Amino acid sequence: MTDTTASARPDDLAARRAALALLEAALSRRAGIDEAASSLKIQALEPRDRAFARALTLAALRRLGVIDRLLAARLNREPPDRVRHILRLGVTQLFWMDTPDHAAVSTSVALADGERATRPFKGLVNAVLRGLLRDGAPADDPEALAPAWLMARWTSAWGPESARAIAAQIAAEPATDLTARDNGDLEVLAAELDAVLLPGGTLRVAQRGDPAAWPGFAEGRWWVQDAAAAVPARLLHLNAGQTALDLCAAPGGKTLQMAAAGAAVTAVDRSAERLKRVAENLARMAVSAEVVAADAGDWADARQFDAVLLDAPCSATGTFRRHPDVLWAARPGDIAKLAAVQSRLLDSAARRVVAGGVLVYCVCSLEPEEGEGQVSAFLARNPDFSTDPVAEGEGGAPAASRTAEGWLRLLPHQRDGGQDGFFVARLRRN
Numbered sequence: 001m002t003d004t005t006a007s008a009r010p011d012d013l014a015a016r017r018a019a020l021a022l023l024e025a026a027l028s029r030r031a032g033i034d035e036a037a038s039s040l041k042i043q044a045l046e047p048r049d050r051a052f053a054r055a056l057t058l059a060a061l062r063r064l065g066v067i068d069r070l071l072a073a074r075l076n077r078e079p080p081d082r083v084r085h086i087l088r089l090g091v092t093q094l095f096w097m098d099t100p101d102h103a104a105v106s107t108s109v110a111l112a113d114g115e116r117a118t119r120p121f122k123g124l125v126n127a128v129l130r131g132l133l134r135d136g137a138p139a140d141d142p143e144a145l146a147p148a149w150l151m152a153r154w155t156s157a158w159g160p161e162s163a164r165a166i167a168a169q170i171a172a173e174p175a176t177d178l179t180a181r182d183n184g185d186l187e188v189l190a191a192e193l194d195a196v197l198l199p200g201g202t203l204r205v206a207q208r209g210d211p212a213a214w215p216g217f218a219e220g221r222w223w224v225q226d227a228a229a230a231v232p233a234r235l236l237h238l239n240a241g242q243t244a245l246d247l248c249a250a251p252g253g254k255t256l257q258m259a260a261a262g263a264a265v266t267a268v269d270r271s272a273e274r275l276k277r278v279a280e281n282l283a284r285m286a287v288s289a290e291v292v293a294a295d296a297g298d299w300a301d302a303r304q305f306d307a308v309l310l311d312a313p314c315s316a317t318g319t320f321r322r323h324p325d326v327l328w329a330a331r332p333g334d335i336a337k338l339a340a341v342q343s344r345l346l347d348s349a350a351r352r353v354v355a356g357g358v359l360v361y362c363v364c365s366l367e368p369e370e371g372e373g374q375v376s377a378f379l380a381r382n383p384d385f386s387t388d389p390v391a392e393g394e395g396g397a398p399a400a401s402r403t404a405e406g407w408l409r410l411l412p413h414q415r416d417g418g419q420d421g422f423f424v425a426r427l428r429r430n
């Protein structure tokens with residue numbers, strides 16, 4: 001499969017240098033590529049080069065497991081990180097971008113030649129890439145796409161077949177999903193955007209490019225939100241006149257759903273910086289919510305709400321379709337640390353629910369300790385809460401995602417064209 005979303009002049013180095021910076025940020029510094037892409041240097045590039053740098057980095061991250069296997073077979077010794085990144089970008093262009101082979105090799109050699117630390121390795125870069133070119137494109141093997149430790153986890157949690165199906169999604173470039181502010185506008189928007197309408201009301205758009213340029217963006221008729229990410233807030237069934245709390249709200253996709261439903265929404269997040277995005281999104285959509293910068297675990301506010309949604313910080317392994325870097329930035333030890341945070345936030349969220357009120361807990365993680373394990377432990381220590389089972393198809397969730405307990409375990413392959421991985425449980429205060 002060739003990535004055709006962006007191409008660069010065959011010999012252009014600025015775009016490749018930017019891709020190198022992005023890959024390094026994602027892998028060596030564990031900084032998100034979106035954050036790295038907002039750096040001034042990358043913003044200063046021509047739009048076409050910027051788009052190419054981003055597409056190349058994402059393509060490399062989507063095949064990183066396969067690429068590293070290819071490189072392992074060709075390298076006798078571990079090269080410095082930066083040389084490995086140059087090789088990874090070179091291999092990506094050889095097999096999965098529409099860069100001509102000679103340009104993939106020559107620009108990689110030029111990247112190595114451009115810095116004192118990598119210059120001694122330019123012969124190695126040339127030899128390795130030419131060798132791989134002679135071998136030809138590798139066969140697609142889903143198991144090679146995920147880090148081995150995550151593949152082992154998914155196999156033990158979801159079974160070998162599902163684990164392979166999940167991993168197969170890593171290489172796929174996802175469509176863009178949108179949520180409409182007003183469900184009455186869905187049919188018209190589907191026609192204007194040439195979108196497919198998914199169960200639950202998500203619009204799936206196949207076209208590429210900057211969504212800000214698409215019909216309805218400036219008028220605030222929709223926002224970008226993955227089909228699975230749109231499910232949790234739908235399970236609240238909010239009406240005008242109800243009060244609702246969105247803990248861990250930024251950048252605000254679920255806040256927007258709750259506010260668009262007419263509820264009086266309070267959105268809390270501990271990051272004032274990320275809350276700016278919530279405020280911008282609310283303004284564009286012309287809906288309102290109270291926005292509060294606070295730690296959801298010890299927010300000193302005694303109010304209780306009809307509905308509380310906790311979209312807790314997590315390993316985010318379910319978001320690999322748009323953020324393949326999460327797979328390579330995550331460490332096995334992160335999961336236990338995050339599970340401790342989730343349990344503290346869940347107890348805090350529970351205290352803020354009125355008697356008879358509803359609490360939706362969700363995480364964009366594929367790890368059971370952050371989902372099923374978290375809710376089982378919560379129910380054991382909070383006997384005044386019980387599961388309010390999700391009905392089949394409720395909120396647009398695929399039937400296969402419903403668990404025996406009435407929770408949702410949304411796996412990436414359970415929808416045609418894929419979806420983010422999520423765990424969702426709806427709990428009711430007795």
Ligand SMILES: C[S@@+](CC[C@H](N)C(=O)[O-])C[C@H]1O[C@@H](n2cnc3c(N)ncnc32)[C@H](O)[C@@H]1O
Nearest residue numbers: 248249250251252253254269270295296311313
């Ligand atoms: C998964 S994201 C939330 C996504 C958001 N609900 C949406 O739909 O757009 C998790 C958020 O939790 C916030 N966060 C992490 N720890 C927190 C804490 N202790 N209190 C409040 N917010 C926290 C992060 O700043 C981040 O914005």
